[in-house]
Amino acid sequence: MKFGTAIGIVISIVGIAIGATMEGTNVMVVLNIPAISIVLIGTLGATIAACGLEAHIRLPAIYKKAILPDDLDLPGRVKELVGFAEQARRDGLLALDEAVGSISDPFTRKGIQLVVDGTDPDLVAAVLDAENEAMRKRHAAARNPFMQAGALAPTMGIIGTVFGLVNVMNNLNQPSTLGPLIAAAFLATLMGVGSANIVFLPMANRLKELSEAELHFREMTLEGVLAIQAGDNPRVVEEKLMAYVSPKDRPTEADKGSSAPAEKQAA
Amino acid sequence: MKFGTAIGIVISIVGIAIGATMEGTNVMVVLNIPAISIVLIGTLGATIAACGLEAHIRLPAIYKKAILPDDLDLPGRVKELVGFAEQARRDGLLALDEAVGSISDPFTRKGIQLVVDGTDPDLVAAVLDAENEAMRKRHAAARNPFMQAGALAPTMGIIGTVFGLVNVMNNLNQPSTLGPLIAAAFLATLMGVGSANIVFLPMANRLKELSEAELHFREMTLEGVLAIQAGDNPRVVEEKLMAYVSPKDRPTEADKGSSAPAEKQAA
Amino acid sequence: MKFGTAIGIVISIVGIAIGATMEGTNVMVVLNIPAISIVLIGTLGATIAACGLEAHIRLPAIYKKAILPDDLDLPGRVKELVGFAEQARRDGLLALDEAVGSISDPFTRKGIQLVVDGTDPDLVAAVLDAENEAMRKRHAAARNPFMQAGALAPTMGIIGTVFGLVNVMNNLNQPSTLGPLIAAAFLATLMGVGSANIVFLPMANRLKELSEAELHFREMTLEGVLAIQAGDNPRVVEEKLMAYVSPKDRPTEADKGSSAPAEKQAA
Amino acid sequence: MKFGTAIGIVISIVGIAIGATMEGTNVMVVLNIPAISIVLIGTLGATIAACGLEAHIRLPAIYKKAILPDDLDLPGRVKELVGFAEQARRDGLLALDEAVGSISDPFTRKGIQLVVDGTDPDLVAAVLDAENEAMRKRHAAARNPFMQAGALAPTMGIIGTVFGLVNVMNNLNQPSTLGPLIAAAFLATLMGVGSANIVFLPMANRLKELSEAELHFREMTLEGVLAIQAGDNPRVVEEKLMAYVSPKDRPTEADKGSSAPAEKQAA
Amino acid sequence: MKFGTAIGIVISIVGIAIGATMEGTNVMVVLNIPAISIVLIGTLGATIAACGLEAHIRLPAIYKKAILPDDLDLPGRVKELVGFAEQARRDGLLALDEAVGSISDPFTRKGIQLVVDGTDPDLVAAVLDAENEAMRKRHAAARNPFMQAGALAPTMGIIGTVFGLVNVMNNLNQPSTLGPLIAAAFLATLMGVGSANIVFLPMANRLKELSEAELHFREMTLEGVLAIQAGDNPRVVEEKLMAYVSPKDRPTEADKGSSAPAEKQAA
Numbered sequence A, B, C, D, E: 001m002k003f004g005t006a007i008g009i010v011i012s013i014v015g016i017a018i019g020a021t022m023e024g025t026n027v028m029v030v031l032n033i034p035a036i037s038i039v040l041i042g043t044l045g046a047t048i049a050a051c052g053l054e055a056h057i058r059l060p061a062i063y064k065k066a067i068l069p070d071d072l073d074l075p076g077r078v079k080e081l082v083g084f085a086e087q088a089r090r091d092g093l094l095a096l097d098e099a100v101g102s103i104s105d106p107f108t109r110k111g112i113q114l115v116v117d118g119t120d121p122d123l124v125a126a127v128l129d130a131e132n133e134a135m136r137k138r139h140a141a142a143r144n145p146f147m148q149a150g151a152l153a154p155t156m157g158i159i160g161t162v163f164g165l166v167n168v169m170n171n172l173n174q175p176s177t178l179g180p181l182i183a184a185a186f187l188a189t190l191m192g193v194g195s196a197n198i199v200f201l202p203m204a205n206r207l208k209e210l211s212e213a214e215l216h217f218r219e220m221t222l223e224g225v226l227a228i229q230a231g232d233n234p235r236v237v238e239e240k241l242m243a244y245v246s247p248k249d250r251p252t253e254a255d256k257g258s259s260a261p262a263e264k265q266a267a
Helices: A003-023 A034-051 A053-057 A061-069 A073-090 A093-100 A106-116 A119-167 A175-232 A233-242 A255-266 B004-023 B033-051 B053-057 B059-067 B076-092 B093-100 B105-117 B123-169 B177-230 B232-244 B255-266 C002-024 C032-049 C052-058 C058-067 C076-090 C094-100 C106-116 C119-171 C175-230 C233-244 C259-266 D004-023 D033-051 D054-059 D060-069 D074-092 D093-100 D106-116 D121-169 D175-229 D234-242 D260-264 E004-023 E033-057 E059-067 E074-091 E093-100 E106-116 E121-169 E177-232 E234-243 E259-267
Strands: none
Touching: A003 A061, A003 A175, A003 B033, A003 B053, A003 B123, A003 B177, A003 D093, A034 A053, A034 A119, A034 A175, A034 E004, A053 A119, A053 E004, A061 A119, A061 A175, A073 A093, A073 A106, A073 A175, A073 A233, A073 C119, A093 A106, A093 A175, A106 A175, A106 D106, A119 A175, A119 C233, A119 E004, A119 E177, A119 E234, A175 A233, A175 B123, A175 C175, A233 B123, A233 C058, A233 C119, A233 D260, B004 B053, B004 B059, B004 B177, B004 C032, B004 C052, B004 C119, B004 C175, B033 B053, B033 B123, B033 B177, B033 E059, B053 B059, B053 B123, B059 B177, B076 B093, B076 B105, B076 B232, B076 C032, B093 B105, B093 B177, B105 B123, B123 B177, B177 B232, B177 C032, B177 C119, B177 D260, B232 C119, B255 E177, C002 C058, C002 C175, C002 D054, C002 D121, C002 D175, C032 C052, C032 C119, C052 C058, C052 C119, C052 D093, C058 C119, C058 C175, C076 C106, C076 C175, C076 C233, C094 C175, C094 D106, C106 C119, C106 C175, C106 D033, C119 C175, C175 C233, C175 D033, C175 D121, C233 D121, C259 D004, D004 D175, D004 E033, D004 E121, D004 E177, D033 D054, D033 D121, D054 D060, D060 D121, D060 D175, D074 D121, D074 D175, D074 D234, D074 E093, D093 D106, D093 D175, D106 D121, D106 D175, D121 D175, D175 D234, D175 E033, D175 E121, D234 E059, D234 E121, E004 E059, E004 E177, E033 E177, E059 E121, E059 E177, E074 E093, E074 E106, E074 E177, E074 E234, E093 E106, E093 E177, E106 E121, E121 E177, E177 E234
């Protein structure tokens, strides 16, 4: 399921290629060097101007993240946090100190560490909120080149096509060459509209959704950390955190069988 | 009244088909395999890239929901909540415990259950708010493929048409074939603009309105649950909740005849 | 002044008709049945799909409201509320009980009734706010068909024109019929762009402005009701409410001559 | 500097006229009565339908305001308010009573009057905020005809051009007249795009910036009035209000020479 | 890395020029005086009308800032602020008085000065917030000419092209001149779309990102100043401020080696 972006781009290209071939066009014509130079290099330059060089050096990592996103296991995180809540209620907050080292997620670890250190709850919330807000800004900056490219590539395609038509118009006296020249001019439009709609805009949206999912995941974690610090009843903590989980992913009563006694003990 | 979306799509297609036939066009030409492949498969692939595979596996259920939405009976819910408010004032909050099992709506049941459990009012509001916010995000994610498709399909149509025109331009020396080739090229534009404006965009808007109506319904329920917990006068609870109901759906004094005495008793 | 919408639509149509006639076009050609069927029925179907049937059954009432809006007399409402403030300060809040029946505006009546009933101020504000928020949502839903139609009609026009051009392209071998066929194809574009820009979009904006004016009116009323309940000095109430009135509609000192003594008495 | 809008419109028209003349076009052709009737009267009617008649009766005053905006002297206002703060600290708030009459700006006067009257600080803030919010809404309504016209005029131009092309298509059998007819049809597009981009949209943006500048000015004044009422140290008042002034407009230490001793006295 | 904007614009122009040359067009044709006059002078006039003259006098400085942005050293600022926090905890807030003069950043200096002066924490936050909000508004006003130009230049290009086509249509009887005339008409479109997409829109986005980065930098500084005033533990201050720093720019434990003992002392 995680490969959606790669699969989708392939489906889209195959669907268009099949249709175009049935129309009688040789789809390989789109691999036209002038069109690629105008649209892809022109767009790359404009996005560098718009977003800076640093954002582009990170692009390969961003592409990889969109195509192979991290797995966000909400029910697992709920279970982990409820476990800490039970332990804290049973043995006190300081008992979490030894658990901190074994937490793999840095955000959860930072939150629990702050709690163990006896930091003021408002300050714990402020520090973790600042982490999330900074991540949200970093993500927005990271996907901005894709959004810019999605808006710029079609107009770069128009620039390429108009350049081609200017050439056509200056050769009106050689009618036999007009058809192929106009066809070539159109290839820049194809490259511009195609790259924007098959790659840049879907990638930008995908990155936005992944960012929102990660923020949602972290907001749940933040709620959980604060509830642990407040010493809330683990059953209430679970109720609260489960609200963040899609109903279809919530464990049924049967699934929870094993943890229920522990909850009762803790309460 | 609930079938609006299906009826609307049929009216739109019939209106366009009649007009096009009167213009002299055989409307069946739009069922053109290359155009369908380029526009519909191309768009599907791009929306999968943009929104992930999971969102597309749920699509049949989403289509069904848009065409056959749940009925949101606001006055009925007000009456149910006012009934609980009366019972709680008469017999105490714990008296609602036996009623919980008979509540059909899971959100109302969760709210009343939290109240019966003696959960802190702020926590009740926080848990139910988190449920609503999570639902709002899920709904937004569920309709996003339609919004993406509404934006992408017309440009996929342009891709199909430009491919066709590239083909035309390379065949300028056979003028007799030009007309049908250009006509075929235009079919992709028709498919792209038509599918976006008759199906994808109206569906996206419909799903947005249904989501907002459900959130409005739940916000009213949340207000009611908190008012019950606060032990508000049932008449005031009704006044407050009725503000969420459209004036034309509010029961007239005559309709309320039977419940009025109960209210007076309770007050 | 209230007939602005009807007058504006007439001016727009007359201006366009005069210009088109001077260009040499017979403007009656726009009353083209295929174009009307494709654009107006096609758009109607799509807006039904987007907004549901109920919203369309209310459309005649909405059109009437846009063309003949209610009169919002802000200075009159200020005077009415200041009068209540004076009476309440002189004779107590309960003295307003007999005035309630004579208040013609249901929102003001509901507010004063709640005050007379001794409802908690926060609850008065919450109930009236919920009324306003629900009205805002109802208004937004009511004008949405116009916004959708404004966005959809031009593209329906393009669908009609492309259908016409497909027909043209399949008849390239009868050159003498091409001109009239292309002309007919363009009529759908005219109908789509014209209906959107002369009727749908201006109506949508007009309804938005009327809704905002009504909300502004109600917010002022809400402020006044809360100030009456708080027992504020009537002169301060007037000062506060007059801030909601456009400076040019504020009564001059001379206009206020008669009410000034009453104010002094009350203070 | 204040004449920016008029100067900008003249520069834009001159630049276009020079370019078009060099291309070989007689720019006077744009003064085409049918195009003007369709675009300008058509747009005027649609904006009347969208925004009401009243908003259009005020248009000459709005044009004048955009072309000759009021001068907003932020450092001068800071100095005036700091002077009041010093006087209030030295002689008490009531000492401002005699100064009230000499304040030229109605908003400042209203604020200081409320303070002198001993109005509650929260109420002073509420009344002045309501004034600002009402002004913001009035400004938004006043510039809306320009925003609407900016969006509608280009499409009115398209309507004019399509009407012209319909005429052209019905005269295909008289080829010698086609060129001038098509040229005439394009004039409506020129009038629509030109009026929107040279007049309507820049005017709408200019009015928005002027409105924001005036709100910024008033927010600073509001802060100052509240600080005077709170009896803040005049030096702190100045520090706070100077934050609203652009650094390059802030007086240097040298400029402040004369007022510094007064500050020290007051402190 | 700082030269991203200049490098990007060059890459974009080179990519387009190479592609256009390969298509057979002489790219120097875009340096067409009529097109430049219509598009660049027409756009400049319209942005002056939209944004005022003052905003344009500052343009050279703005261009320079986009191409050579200030360096924002977040970890360095964190270190500086943590240093002040240590000093304040060790020697008291007044001990910072002598450090104030040596602070190079005016915003940090103003904040620390207010703290040293014993200003109320809420007032410190209010003054610094007002500074930031005023800077945000100034930045938005400064980049608005670029956003306006990005929207207006393509339509100015259309105006130029339509003027050219009007000229073409009036010369249909001299077919041999048509090609070059149409080609010349297209140059205005190229100039309009090109200048908007390669210069104006990327510049507007770049300025927006730089503004957001500076605000982020200042928000961190504001947090730090308030934490110093509150006497927070320097280690907690560092933890809080580091949340604003991108993880990859955070110093590793090794980097912090030297400052750690100082922290322990201070705590």
